[in-house]
Amino acid sequence: MIRNLILTAALSSSMALTAQADENWISLFNGENLDGWTVKFSGSKVGENYKNTFRVEDGKLVASYDEYDEFNGEYGHIFYKEKYSHYKIKLEYRFVGEQIKGAPNWAKRNNGIMFHTQSPESMEIDHGWPVSLEFQLLGGLNDGKERHTGNVCTPGTHITIHGKFEKEHCLDSTSKTYHGDQWVTAELEVKGDEYIRQYINGELVLEYFKPVADGNDGEQPAHPMKDGMPVTEGYIALQAESHPTEFRNIMLLDLSSD
Structure with a gap:
């Protein structure tokens, strides 16, 4: 009986590894430059990388503020070149260092994966955020309070969650709080407007439906x-919302043929 259980477990593990190997994940970031990505900062034209905020360092895509004296609302986004509808995206992120002087308190250790966004070319010059859904990424503040990551925010959109059409801008996930400069894995599963599932370190922390x-x-x-x-x-x-952030292993699995 024990031998059969061991064989079954080994077979299941082997099948899982085979299935993962068969999945055609692609890298969205080459670790060398920002080819394939377009930046848009509030107050700047499309393609102007304000104060060299987005850059590549040691194979990581970084939002850095070391060329700033003070933050004055220059919220930024870096867009991948392709549109998608049905897919998974996963990456590792971490917050490092201190927030730039002059930035709002809510943006401390705050970043996000924006998806289903409008194009950067369609944004106005002073537009702070694209119309989109946001897989919000937050770091703990070491203040004794829970600060969930993997939340959802809805700039210019609404969702249905727990059977309710929700107009609240941000809704918390069930994730743990992650303090310090540790790497955290975020994964997003998107099926058009059918459903969205958000995972942190492999755990499902939020699911919602029918974005409009x-x-x-x-x-x-x-x-x-x-x-x-x-x-x-x-x-x-x-x-790039004012706190230095690093991203690596940015991978996508196209599910459009499923």
């Missing part, structure tokens, strides 16, 4: 979609 556009959102002036329109596809972007 809020075409009346006055904070999103360059809104490309009508109110109530299903949000089924778009670009993927990483943020």
Whole structure:
């Protein structure tokens, strides 16, 4: 009996490894330069990398503020070149160092994976965030309080969660709090407007459904979609919200043929 259990476990492990090997994950970041990515900062034209914020260091894609004297609302995003609808994306991230002087307190150890976004070219010059969904990434503040990561925020959009059409801008996940400069793995599974699942270190921490556009959102002036329109596809972007952040192993699995 024990021998059979061992054989069964070994077979299951082998099958899982084979299935993973068969999956055609592709790297979105080559570890050498920002080819394939486009930056957009509030107050700057598309393609202008304000104060060299986004850069490559030691094979990592980094949001850095070492060329700033002070932060004055220059929120930035770096967009991958392709649109996607059905896919998985996974990456590792960590927060490092101190937040730049002048930045808002809410943005401390705060970043995100923006997805189903509008194109960077469609954003206005002073536009802070693209119309999108955000897989919010937060680091603990060592203040004795829980600070979940893997949350959802909805700039210019709304979602259905727990059977309710929700207009709250950000909703917490069930994740643990991650303090310090440790690497954390974030994975996102997107099936158009059918469902979105968010994972932290391999654990499902949030699931929601049926994203739609809020075409009346006055904070999103360059809104490309009508109110109530299903949000089924778009670009993927990483943020620069004022706290130094590092990303690595940015991988995507296209599920459009499933």
